[in-house]
Amino acid sequence: MRTLITDIDGTLIGDRPGLKAFNEFIRANRNYIRLVYATGRDMREYENALKDEGLLLPEAMILDTGADIFVKKQGVYISEGGWHSKISGPSWDIKKAAGILSGLEYLSPQNKENPYKLSYCAALDDEKRVTAEIDGLLKDGGIEAEVIASHGCYIDVLPKGCDKGMAALYLMEKLKIGRDEVIVAGDSENDADLFEAFEKGVLVGNARHGLKKSVEGMGFYEAKADCASGVLEGLKYYIERENL
Template sequence: MKRENVTHLLATDLDGTLVGEKELTSLLFDYYKERPYNVQLVYVTGRHYASTMELIKEEELPMPSILISDVGTEMYDLNDPELHERWKKTLEEKWNPAEISRIVQSCSGLTPQSIPSVHRLSYFAESDEAVEEVKRKLSGSSVPYKLIFSSGRDVDILPPNAGKGEALSFLLREKGWEKANVLVAGDSGNDRDMITLGYPAVVVGNCQKELKQLPDHPMIFRAQKHCAGGIHEAWEHFFEKTPVKNSI
């Protein structure tokens, strides 16, 4: 497989991170156009594929090099269609959605979301207690899983090796981009595992409480500005003033 020589890469969530304040999003991309290097774009979102494509069109966003959708369970590269199949194969090994669904049905306070993904079970939670109940019951079973609770209501149950962080790590290895200047950006709990990968990362100023509770770390920049304005702040902090190497 041919590997591109990528020097700078933005791996960003969409809603509430890259998208949310249109003027700041435009300013960020204008800023990137002025750089002496190209910035490779990777969108890492909780939206499913069709919903993401609609958002890209509505917000007039540039198309990314790679799209990681469905909370890190789907991966698309128009120049490498097999990438999706390689990632899918890794997720199939320990995924038992029928057993997980059976366990969740015995819990109260969870309403299924209609999500067109075979590697993701999603629910709306009525309370924190409902989330704790399903965690207890899943942990007491032998079924492998990863549960992500975000934005105070969204529960995603995934294969144990899925999630935004696992997907991004897989992508960087597959493409040979581990040594690029990578900035990771997010605003909610489903971004946590990629924010804490060890690459330079930004928690945008409008982040949800679950990211405000992250321990301080030199690789995690807490932006003052919201959405794409926070990405802009972090980019200058890491790559324009004091360039750093990632710690993984």
């Protein structure tokens, strides 16, 4: 049994024929491949993607860049409350964090409600400088956080130790799945933590430069095809390699 943990936007979505082929492959191999989504979308946005894009229902999903984990149990998706307990440390105060960052004029808050995530839009001409400034301001205010920039315009602020990779590791431990049984797939900077957490991964053909640079030299498969076609290409590569 293998577990595929894949991002959605730009990784599965963006190639309708490719997504159709990917879905057909997963359906035909459901006894061999466990499907998990890891996305920056919240629950409402995720449900819209299911309806509008024709995504398959997964065995579990990581939403809001790692802030929420849901596992399918007897046909119902149940929130992993233990994860929230783990990331709810004394150094996380979302109201205080929001207040500290309210003085940064280049940050435009997104209208999302999650007690474990602040979301912003910004023109990120220098992501490292911006994330370092935000991190420094939060630390000065006593807030320990993960500051994740992606796509040149999004910034997520989450509790320390909370990102897609850490959430995926927690989920795999809960499901008693070994790290060597996992294949990850992604396209953008907020997927970097997934690749750092596991040994096998697929960079889709349209992966952003920031992600490629952050995992350069780590031996992940770089697909020639974009989006879902690239995920399927990489998935087949790892399966065929294991069967040699």
